[in-house]
Amino acid sequence: MxxxxxxxxxxxxIARIQAELSQEALAEKADLSPTHMSxxxxxxxxxSLPMLISIANALSVSADTLLCDSVIHSKEIFAQEIQSAVADCDEYEIRILTEILKASKRALRQNKKLNQH
Structure with a gap:
């Protein structure tokens, strides 16, 4: 892979923006040039792996958070992202998003079954 x-x-x-850092500030904290950061x-x-760790440490996030799109077993990271995405929702929004999620899950599983046959 x-x-x-x-x-x-x-x-x-995304993590840099959430940490309210400019590219230049993150580059400095991670000991990189601003151009390289960009x-x-x-x-x-x-x-490189050392560079990734340096950036993760500068952002106070785990390397897993930055790599989860490339790692097969990342369920916990994505579950946390879902929880974070709905944390500020009101009652109406959370109900609608729950219904959308349930419908998406059903469609995914039905499609998966069709592709297995």
Whole structure:
């Protein structure tokens, strides 16, 4: 399995924005040049494991959080993302999103069964 550098870059950018850091500030905290940080976020360059750890530490997130799109067993990370996505929902929004999620799950499982036959 190959790493999805575009997804990793996107997750770094999201975590950076959530941490209220500019690219320059994150680059400084991770001991990278601002240009290199931009190239990582935009998937114009691959990043090494030490660089990934440095960025994760600078953002105070786990490496799993940044890599979950490339890791098969990431259920916990995605479950946390769902929980975070609905945390600020009102009663109406949470009901609608629950129904959408249930319908999506049914459709996925039905499609999976059709493809197995």
């Amino acid at each position: 190959e790493l999805d550098y575009k997804a990793i870059g996107k997750r770094i950018k 190239n990582i976020e935009n998937a114009n360059t691959k990043l």
